[in-house]
Amino acid sequence: MTLGADFYARSVHRVAQDLVGCVIRHGSAAGRIVEVESYHESEPACHAFGGVTRRNRVLFGAPGMAYVYRSYGIHACLNAVADVEGVGAAVLIRALEPLEGLEGMRSRRGVARDEQLCSGPGKLTQALDISLDLNGSSLLDGPIRIVAPPNGAAAPRVVRGARIGITKAADLPWRFCDAGSAHVSRPWPAAMWAA
């Protein structure tokens, strides 16, 4: 069941935590979300910090949109816009456990081990063939869909810690991981605790 607008129209941290274990799909490729981070306009690591610009305007749009941006001139990173319209907040999808379309992922990624197909925000967009032209598309009825965990799926054990790769507001514990997964982008930091 595709997640609806009401799922995304909540506190971005709540949305982030609840996205762990959900399944994201684009075309024939799909994976289970095992790592996310939340970003909010109130803190300087967020692209929405400082108000609306052309680059970040999607962050302030309706909940459930995809915010895709280019990182370091090379990679695309995928976010799910959260909170109500007018508030700049989103969840960065950082890692997936590959579920379907592995052959396509391997050919796009060119790596040997399946653990490396989607174990990073730039890796998973390459694996799922998600590019900048999907910025502003809808996760509710667009080409990228996020669905709730299948009925009967074991609830992930979610742990939280500090976000990765940022220089500002680096101490906020807004990274959420599935503690049981071998597909996260980095090994567990020393300080991770139950969410």
Place this chain on the structure above:
DNA sequence: CATGGGATTGACT
């Protein structure tokens, strides 16, 4: 119009 930085990755020492 010129400049600088970044929510990363992969290759290399």
Place this chain on the structure above:
DNA sequence: GTCAATCCCATGC
């Protein structure tokens, strides 16, 4: 462990 690649866009002149 270090470091370059590469480009969109925000900012400043």
